[in-house]
Amino acid sequence: MSYSVGQVAHVAGVTVRTLHHYDEIGLLVPSERSHAGHRCYSDADLDRLQQVLFYRELGFPLDEVAVVLDDPDADPRAHLRRQHRLLTARIEKLQKMAAAVEHAMEARRMGINLTPEEKFEVFGDKDPEQYAEEAEQRWGNTEAYAESQRRTASYTKDDWKRMQDEVADWGARYDALMTAGESPDGERAMAMAEEHRQHITTWFYECTYEIHRGLGEMYVSDERFKAFYDSMRPGLAEHLRGAIAANASRHEG
Amino acid sequence: MSYSVGQVAHVAGVTVRTLHHYDEIGLLVPSERSHAGHRCYSDADLDRLQQVLFYRELGFPLDEVAVVLDDPDADPRAHLRRQHRLLTARIEKLQKMAAAVEHAMEARRMGINLTPEEKFEVFGDKDPEQYAEEAEQRWGNTEAYAESQRRTASYTKDDWKRMQDEVADWGARYDALMTAGESPDGERAMAMAEEHRQHITTWFYECTYEIHRGLGEMYVSDERFKAFYDSMRPGLAEHLRGAIAANASRHEG
């Protein structure tokens, strides 16, 4: 029961050259060679290959992979545990990136512009506060942006305007709704929340209820978003958050 | 308001050399040069850099990044949408990998061994059925494995045995529980489910209630896992699934 390079390459989804390479650098040396000098991979070799590919997938350089795999006091259980940790960490990171993208989309939708630092927060590889002071010096005051940013905001023309109109119309109706004393978890408020979600979905991206709920929270936690909504009517951000949450609950549950 | 290479490198979390490289290959050419020949990056350049880094992060080769960014009929909205799609796809893939790792852990825990194909399913980059017939020829019948696999299963010795004993003990008590006619959502069954979860957590990895629920489903859907549990007592797999679900519900909600 041993497999040739071609067979291994096939099931593992790698090229033959890759297997040759791993042999060359000693990362995965087939446990046997046939009479004709052909590489013969055992089941144990396949197991090792699987581990190699796993760590490679997560961005480990091959020499480090060799180190972790050849560590004598790491049994298979330890590897599985480690892999599970790495995966969940990775997933979390991507979810943060996704949240950042949603954040950026919302910023566009409202014509709010982000500072350079915020734009790169997606890749959150540094302490955001650490360089805060330094950034002030480097980048000057925020007003400088407000202008330069407002220009860049205009790079979609017609439909950008149309979309803004939709938002304004929605805002006016939400204002009226609040004047009428409607509760956030009332039918009409939820309908407005749903319309809000639809607006995002049609103009930007598929906004799930889960995402929508996250946005609702952001509208009160992020000052600029709060300011944007409260400019339509004081307290609207807070009210909307409730409506979004109520609307999400009834659709999810 | 323009930034030097050093400043840009700092906020973006890349090296100066990287920026030089992107300039060389025409991927990100700073919109201006200072009197002394120094690169001056504008806000728009920063935006572009952010996009570049984003697609790079997701594994795009730089020339393809150039293509998507220079596509004239792709406005910023389209990019954000695309990025969101890519991220969610990526997250899903990682979650499947995590599920596969959990699957592998369960297989180890029970001494069930997987076929080579199954081991590489983690990287699910091919249609599993497409090569099914071919695989039969290549790998021979499953009985051949059953043996060769059983050997490899022995590569943790002492504590592997101890763990097996724990499982056996638990099985005997679950058997008794069923003989007593306990319901899956009864207190005692839930306690056994919780013990089951704890067993996994102490021996393998942090088994959340969500993961546990997934395992419960697998115990009835995957033949070998079902066979393993039903070998303790017929119908145990099904009963356990219910107990796990009930136990998860009371802890989550």
Next chain:
DNA sequence: ACTTGCACCTCACGTCGCGTGAGGGCCCAG
């Protein structure tokens, strides 16, 4: 018996995305 074909082998050079100096210029502080 012969060749055709396939899957394997070993060099060995090419590519991509940078890392890492080497050698030099601009400008401000001491």
Next chain:
DNA sequence: CTGGGCCCTCACGCGACGTGAGGTGCAAGT
């Protein structure tokens, strides 16, 4: 006028393979 700091342009190196080029072992068709 001499450092020190940040910038510049070559230009070679490296990791993880891709991509032929040229040769071997073996089963199947003519």
